[in-house]
Amino acid sequence: LKKVVSENFDILEWSSDETKILYQASRSATLPLIITPELIGTNSTPQVREIKKGVMYVYDIKEDRNYIILDGLPQRSKPSAPITVMWYPDSKHLVYIHTGKIDIMEYDAMNQTTVYAGPFVDGYVFPWPDATKLVVLTNLGNPSITPNLYTIGLK
Helix, strand or coil: CCHHHHHEEEEECCCCCHHHEEEEEEEEEEECCCCCCCCCCCCCCCCEEECCCCCCCEEEEECEEEEEECCCCCCCCCCCCCCCEECCCCCCCCEEEEEEEEEEEECCCCCCEEEEEECCCCCCECCCCCCCCEEECCCCCCCCCCCEEEEEEEE
C-alpha cells in the first residue's frame, strides 16, 4: 500500500481516525487489491480501482475500497490554496464547498446534502472539533460590515 500511495496519490487530508485518505490522483493507474479475498460485509457503494489523474477520491484503508468523490477538480495552484473538500471530524463525512453552498456527504460520496447556501467568504469554512457545527466567515449579505465568524449548528 505504501508504494501505491507514494506513486499515485497527492494526499489532501487524512481522516481524523486515520483509516481513510482523501486524495487527488497524481497519475492514472490501477489500484491493486491489498486485502484478498475481499472482506465480507463491506460498504456496498460501487468502488473505483481505475484512478484518473486530477480526480479526487477517498481510499478506505480498513476495507481496501476506493471511492470517487469529485471528477475533474482543478489542481490547487499552491499548497496554501484552500481545498474545496475536507474531512468532517467524525471521519465518516466530507464537507464540500462549491458554488456558494456548503454540502456534507458520506465518505463514499453518497447522500450529499446542502447544509448552508447563504453568503460566506470562500475558503473560510471549518468543521467544529466535536462535529456539532461549522464555522463560516460571512457578513450575512451586508457589504457595509466586516465579515465575522458565525457558526452553523448541525444535528
